[in-house]
Amino acid sequence: MASSNELLHGTLETLILKTLQGGSRHGYSIARWLEDETSDGLQIEEGSLYPALYRMERRGWIEAEWGKSELGRKAKFYRLTAEGKSQLARQTNEWAAFAAAVSKILLPSTGLIAEKA
């Protein structure tokens, strides 16, 4: 529904890292999982997904390995590196702080704000 998801800017990488925290996955599966998990609240475009995966691999946050998908097709599986794990922690904190700040402005009525420790 949201015309174009520029809101995703900078968040997609964190979402991918988080997805991989649950175990190794291939790209297509990462997208499906995120969409399923949010009941299509998030829509992951392949034109954003794959470039994001390459960026993160280049930076050493994730590692790739060719394998076979659940359905027996060839698929490239990604897994978190140690560097990726610490990035995930860092970026999750950043997002929580950002979301809290924006929520404080935009949604002052709802009591949904996350607090920093």
Next chain:
Amino acid sequence: MASSNELLHGTLETLILKTLQGGSRHGYSIARWLEDETSDGLQIEEGSLYPALYRMERRGWIEAEWGKSELGRKAKFYRLTAEGKSQLARQTNEWAAFAAAVSKILLPSTGLIAEKA
């Protein structure tokens, strides 16, 4: 703290609209207010602020008028139009939905999710 705020992408306009909901303000004052209100959790760069104001004026979401600031300096005051108000409502909903989806993935532990009516 957050290195570069690409998270702001698409959110800045909504934040500005929301700021103007509290009454007419000039650009510089909008930035100060947002930073104060979030205890510098948000940092508004002028290179993002002014272009955003022009975009929104061009689209008819806000209207500008020259006046004098609290300190007697010349300043351009912006106010919400009817179109801007409905945009604010629409974009606030979009953000709430997006933030809820991302929070569900990234912060499953905290019970901070907003629900749609």
Next chain:
DNA sequence: CGTAGATACCTTGATAGTCAAGGTATCGTC
């Protein structure tokens, strides 16, 4: 047999928004 749809990958070009870094001008203060 062939064709359609789902799976799974990848690339290109356009677009748009942010940022860093510059700049102007006024006012008050030390």
Next chain:
DNA sequence: GACGATACCTTGACTATCAAGGTATCTACG
């Protein structure tokens, strides 16, 4: 008279997203 705060504005580079294309394999259906 120099500095810092107020208040505006612009430029160029960057970066991530998206739309829209493409390849290949497998299954299912008629």
